[in-house]
Amino acid sequence: MVGAGAMAREHARGLAEVPQATLAAVCDRSRVRAEAFADEFAVPAWHTDVAEMLDAVRPDVVHVVTPAPTHRAIAAMALEAGAHVLVEKPICPDLDQLRALRALADRTGKALLEDHNYLFNAQTRRLVALRDSGALGEVRRVEVVFAVDLLGAGSPFVDRGAPHPALALPGGIASEFVTHMAYLALAFLGPHDAVQAAWDRAPGGQPGAVLSALVQGRHGHAVLGFDAACAPPQFTVRVLGTRMRAELDLLEPYVATAVAAEPGARYPLVAMRNALGQSTQHAAAAVRGLWGRLGGRRGPYHGLTELMRESYAALDAGRDPPLTARWIDDVNRLVADLLATWPSS
Amino acid sequence: MRALVTGASGFLGRHVVAALRARGHAVRAMVRPGTSVEGLGWDEGVEVLRVDLRVEPALAACFDDVDVLVHLAAQVLGSDDAQFVSTAVATERLLEAMASTGTRKVVLAGSFAVYDWVRADGVLDEDTPLESSAVYERGGYAVAKLWQERVAERLARANDWALVVLRPGFIWGEGHTFIPGMGWRLGPVQVVLGLDRVLPLTHVENCADAFVLAAERDVGNAVLNVVDTQLPTAWDFTGEWLRRGGIRRARVTLPFAVMHALARVAEWVSRRLFGPRGKLPTMLMPRRLAMFKPLWFSNTRLRRALGWEPRLGLEAALDRSFAGAARPSTDDGRRGG
Numbered sequence A: 001m002v003g004a005g006a007m008a009r010e011h012a013r014g015l016a017e018v019p020q021a022t023l024a025a026v027c028d029r030s031r032v033r034a035e036a037f038a039d040e041f042a043v044p045a046w047h048t049d050v051a052e053m054l055d056a057v058r059p060d061v062v063h064v065v066t067p068a069p070t071h072r073a074i075a076a077m078a079l080e081a082g083a084h085v086l087v088e089k090p091i092c093p094d095l096d097q098l099r100a101l102r103a104l105a106d107r108t109g110k111a112l113l114e115d116h117n118y119l120f121n122a123q124t125r126r127l128v129a130l131r132d133s134g135a136l137g138e139v140r141r142v143e144v145v146f147a148v149d150l151l152g153a154g155s156p157f158v159d160r161g162a163p164h165p166a167l168a169l170p171g172g173i174a175s176e177f178v179t180h181m182a183y184l185a186l187a188f189l190g191p192h193d194a195v196q197a198a199w200d201r202a203p204g205g206q207p208g209a210v211l212s213a214l215v216q217g218r219h220g221h222a223v224l225g226f227d228a229a230c231a232p233p234q235f236t237v238r239v240l241g242t243r244m245r246a247e248l249d250l251l252e253p254y255v256a257t258a259v260a261a262e263p264g265a266r267y268p269l270v271a272m273r274n275a276l277g278q279s280t281q282h283a284a285a286a287v288r289g290l291w292g293r294l295g296g297r298r299g300p301y302h303g304l305t306e307l308m309r310e311s312y313a314a315l316d317a318g319r320d321p322p323l324t325a326r327w328i329d330d331v332n333r334l335v336a337d338l339l340a341t342w343p344s345s
Numbered sequence B: 001m002r003a004l005v006t007g008a009s010g011f012l013g014r015h016v017v018a019a020l021r022a023r024g025h026a027v028r029a030m031v032r033p034g035t036s037v038e039g040l041g042w043d044e045g046v047e048v049l050r051v052d053l054r055v056e057p058a059l060a061a062c063f064d065d066v067d068v069l070v071h072l073a074a075q076v077l078g079s080d081d082a083q084f085v086s087t088a089v090a091t092e093r094l095l096e097a098m099a100s101t102g103t104r105k106v107v108l109a110g111s112f113a114v115y116d117w118v119r120a121d122g123v124l125d126e127d128t129p130l131e132s133s134a135v136y137e138r139g140g141y142a143v144a145k146l147w148q149e150r151v152a153e154r155l156a157r158a159n160d161w162a163l164v165v166l167r168p169g170f171i172w173g174e175g176h177t178f179i180p181g182m183g184w185r186l187g188p189v190q191v192v193l194g195l196d197r198v199l200p201l202t203h204v205e206n207c208a209d210a211f212v213l214a215a216e217r218d219v220g221n222a223v224l225n226v227v228d229t230q231l232p233t234a235w236d237f238t239g240e241w242l243r244r245g246g247i248r249r250a251r252v253t254l255p256f257a258v259m260h261a262l263a264r265v266a267e268w269v270s271r272r273l274f275g276p277r278g279k280l281p282t283m284l285m286p287r288r289l290a291m292f293k294p295l296w297f298s299n300t301r302l303r304r305a306l307g308w309e310p311r312l313g314l315e316a317a318l319d320r321s322f323a324g325a326a327r328p329s330t331d332d333g334r335r336g337g
């Protein structure tokens, strides 16, 4: 594990549930952070230098969970050292660097994975299954909304003492989240053709606090909405098909569906059935959510555990992991096209 | 003497700076870039240094001509990770920088949060065992303060510095009269845990005196708890807090034993239903609840080692702390202790 911050702890918690994985070492520039992490998760070794750790531990897999600007260099070192790598999003700041990293992975024959955790959440899986079963009809439109208050007191995006590195990057605050929105859209839309987008600052001036984007696919559109100053938090994916509309919230465990009327059915009855059905789905999810929390289930990050479970199982068996190179490249192509609309670039 | 004081504009820090100045010491006051120092009444004997300990690349320069570091900076609110970085990692960066300078003494603000309250028995004092691997159940503040002490000890030992760790109980004073150890608010009711349980309080001016004495005196390496001599019960203090603060809320007591039994039942139910993964609401977690268990607190070692006596007794401290107009709404926050 390279990095020992909040997200690395999510990785460690998930890894504990992956039968093929043993967390062998943790590395952080700060010794006390590495040491405390090792203590909390009973990791046998900690280091403060990546090269030294790779040399001493010879890991099979390296998780890169450091600030975004450092991802590429650390991933390259890990690949060179003969490890598969799972990198937190965004994997690279641009496509050229991703291509170079991809070439390196191909040369060493190792997997280069980006964390697309929400793809593996139970709700997302249910929506994908609905699509695959044909119940949605043809997907015409996908709406992904990530609207969360990221600017409150104590937020790293308003911290004047140590400004968040994203604030200096194209995309600003949104650069930390567009990858999630991109893969969620592409999961239902397929590879994109074109992108239009508008950006705005937060009321307090932080760059990239608002993004509204239109993504054109071969058979439909996706609309992406990001806002860093909204409450209550919402992280929804809505898929509008020709036969059904389905919505999920990654922060709440629900999938709510509404179906189109069969030919000859009476509209008011269908509308009522949809309304009652959705209320029931929401209420059941609220109860499930509370129950899950009391039962120690890992909330919105449970997809990360699934991602790791499946990836490790595949790597261990010599199969291709579930996130293919093609998929990761498609997602990053969309991310790059979105960031290319950033006004100052 | 010249002291480098970190967290100088904080609640404790401003009183430590004032007390150091009152004794004629020169102060280099570290405050963060965005923090205002207006209204703190600092004279020309206070040199203001604008530094954020997480990112400042040139920390060694802060120690020029400094005889003693009085390290109070810590983040007491925010995410677990944010607290760890501004508390433990910041301390590591600061002390690693100090290693290349001529400064050889550190006075560190520790905390009662580092003690293992579950194992504390009868009296909580410097011999009470510290938290170990169970600290991660306690939340970010306890973790950060424990590792902050560990870092300071490691670097002090490696560099042969004198390290005095002062561990205050709950620090209170004007603008900071809400003590998390009192209990909880439940709508219109203020629930006080335990009728005759005493609160390990130290008034901020008394506490600041201890830091000045620790900076002045040559006591080698030491760990000393800081609590006042006259300690109120949680019940009485809550009463004063409500009355003097002009807060209209009923005061209700819940015996600690009842709460403890409740927590045990909740734990048993959770285990039965969910196994070891089960989670309890914070106030029912045995390790967090232990902070409310009835104990005595002693300041004998502090008084012996530093010759410290609290300058304000309880009554005077109450008068002083509630002297201003009652502004309960700004002083009902949750803080670490």
Ligand SMILES: NC(=O)c1ccc[n+]([C@@H]2O[C@H](COP(=O)([O-])OP(=O)(O)OC[C@H]3O[C@@H](n4cnc5c(N)ncnc54)[C@H](OP(=O)(O)O)[C@@H]3O)[C@@H](O)[C@H]2O)c1
Binding pocket: A161, B006, B007, B008, B009, B010, B011, B012, B013, B031, B032, B033, B035, B051, B052, B053, B054, B071, B072, B073, B074, B075, B076, B085, B086, B087, B090, B109, B110, B111, B112, B145, B167, B168, B169, B170, B171, B172, B335, B336, B337
């Ligand atoms: N209050 C209590 O009851 C209590 C009890 C026991 C121990 N303590 C300890 O006493 C010390 C002071 O506490 P307090 O109550 O006075 O808290 P406080 O008012 O929050 O003061 C903390 C100070 O630390 C500074 N700081 C935080 N992060 C920093 C960073 N990254 N770089 C530089 N400075 C940073 C803050 O600077 P800014 O003002 O610029 O933000 C602030 O002045 C802490 O170590 C605390 O753990 C407090």
